[in-house]
Amino acid sequence: MLTINQDNPQQRLIDKAVDCLKQGGVIAYPTDTVYGIGCDIYNQKAVKRIYQIKKRDKKKPFSFICSSLKNVSLYCYISNSSYRIMKMKLPGPYTFVLQSMKIVPKVMMTKQKTVGIRVPDNLICQMLVNTLGNPILTTSARIEGDEPLAEAYEVEERLGSRIDLIIDGGTVFPSPSSVISLVNDTPEVLREGKGDTDIFL
Numbered sequence: 001m002l003t004i005n006q007d008n009p010q011q012r013l014i015d016k017a018v019d020c021l022k023q024g025g026v027i028a029y030p031t032d033t034v035y036g037i038g039c040d041i042y043n044q045k046a047v048k049r050i051y052q053i054k055k056r057d058k059k060k061p062f063s064f065i066c067s068s069l070k071n072v073s074l075y076c077y078i079s080n081s082s083y084r085i086m087k088m089k090l091p092g093p094y095t096f097v098l099q100s101m102k103i104v105p106k107v108m109m110t111k112q113k114t115v116g117i118r119v120p121d122n123l124i125c126q127m128l129v130n131t132l133g134n135p136i137l138t139t140s141a142r143i144e145g146d147e148p149l150a151e152a153y154e155v156e157e158r159l160g161s162r163i164d165l166i167i168d169g170g171t172v173f174p175s176p177s178s179v180i181s182l183v184n185d186t187p188e189v190l191r192e193g194k195g196d197t198d199i200f201l
Helices: 011-022 046-052 082-090 123-134 152-159
Strands: 025-032 035-038 061-064 093-101 116-117 136-140 167-168 179-182 188-189
Touching: 011 082, 011 123, 011 167, 025 123, 025 152, 035 152, 046 061, 061 123, 082 093, 082 188, 123 136, 152 167
Parallel strands: 025 167, 061 116, 093 179
Antiparallel strands: 025 035, 035 136, 061 136, 093 116, 179 188
């Protein structure tokens, strides 16, 4: 367990977490929506572990976290209108579905070559990605049927033996992100969650 200040994350502790990711580790961390678990998107073994932990169908790819909108543009195609929408809403509690570039591992894409990306309004998440140098896979730190987790100790109780490191970044008020598809350039609300979706309706 690493306790990291959510308002002013200590770089030396972020470095420890990133070392774990570089070695193929699965970590838990706070976001602006829920406590999540993730790994380096380029480490196939770690990605497989998360599928096993979540008992998730391999045909359902996970989303991933980028550190900024500029960072997103390295992995996804963003039209001018999509860029304006995302600039208004990110960082924030949204998952945007976009057409992916070839740089994204196939395991992270749907058959339609789309991906879900997040830029959480959470400095710990942003610094993890910046320090690692590429996005991290993200999914909620809960098993199907469980309640979303609000505290690091709850993650430890449920998943402690199955993951390598837990970042305690304080209490999260759990609610899933709003999911918006920008694949066809016309915003489509796929799930209403924490982020306000009125602008897209």
